Amino acid sequence: MFSIFKKRNNKPNKKSNKKVNFDKKILRKNNISILVLDERWNSLFKNVEKTEKIIKLERELIELLKEESRLNSEYKDINVKKSKCLKRIVELTPQVFEENEEKARMEMEECEKNIKEINNRFKEIEKEIETIPDKIKDKNLELLESIVFTVYFKIRANQRRIKELEKLIEETKRNLEEYIDEKGRITEDDADIYTYFHDLIGKEELEKLDREYFGD
Incomplete structure (x- = not known):
């Protein structure tokens, strides 16, 4: 469990409010689930208030997920359009090259133009889609670091209270x-x-x- 934390010097540990630095290389290998999609995520905040930073990181992570979904949808949509254009070009070929119809030729040129634009957009989408998973993973890890600090600070306070209650319980007994x-x-x-x-x-x-x- 504790291997995710970066090694420090051998000086005695002192409790502090300093943020713990995670070893992101290890966390990446652990394939951490997307926090905002985890049903247990909101249960963390039953007795812990979300900080402004956590709220901000949540929004940013959700936006990245939406962007990924939007790009995938767009990729599918324009792929359908490209297929329709290719099919139409095949249909127009006899009219253009055998019957020499001008209207058919213009429509074919328009289809070819659309295919070229679609191919360019394909490249742009593929480039964006290629980078988004890493952005999502980094943002997710950043959110994890923030929540761990907040929640463990609360746990530390809870442990102090538990010890107080144990003493009170023993005294009451x-x-x-x-x-x-x-x-x-x-x-x-x-x-x-x-x-x-x-x-x-x-x-x-x-x-x-x-x-x-x-x-x-």
């Missing part, structure tokens, strides 16, 4: 045992006294005392 012992002693003493007076003065006189001191 001791107090409870003392209260139970005290209650037992008092109950036993009262029972002994009550039995003694019952034998000493009798039931009727004891009931008078009960009514006088404890009510009906």
Whole structure:
């Protein structure tokens, strides 16, 4: 688990609020899931407030994912258009070269022009698509670093509180045992006294005392 952290010197560790630097080479190999697409992501923030930086990185990561999706959709769409243009050129070939129809020739030229534009756009999209996965991965790791710092700072605070609660629980247990012992002693003493007076003065006189001191 801790191999993802970069090695530091051998000086004693001191708790601090300094940001931990991840070894991104190792994280890349670990194939970290896209955080904003992980259903467990939002559960991290039940008791931890998102910082402005986390919100900003989330937005940027989502935009990159949208851009990747948009480019893939565009690639498919223009590929369909290219196929239609190629099919139309095949259909127009007899009219252009055998019948020498001007209208067909103009339409063919328009199709060829569209194919050229589509091919150029293909190159642009392929270039963009090639770089986006790395951008997404880097942004995802940047988001991971930010959330780890925030969440682990919260965990550290929680651990301190847990230790405080453990002490309070132990103290309460001791107090409870003392209260139970005290209650037992008092109950036993009262029972002994009550039995003694019952034998000493009798039931009727004891009931008078009960009514006088404890009510009906």
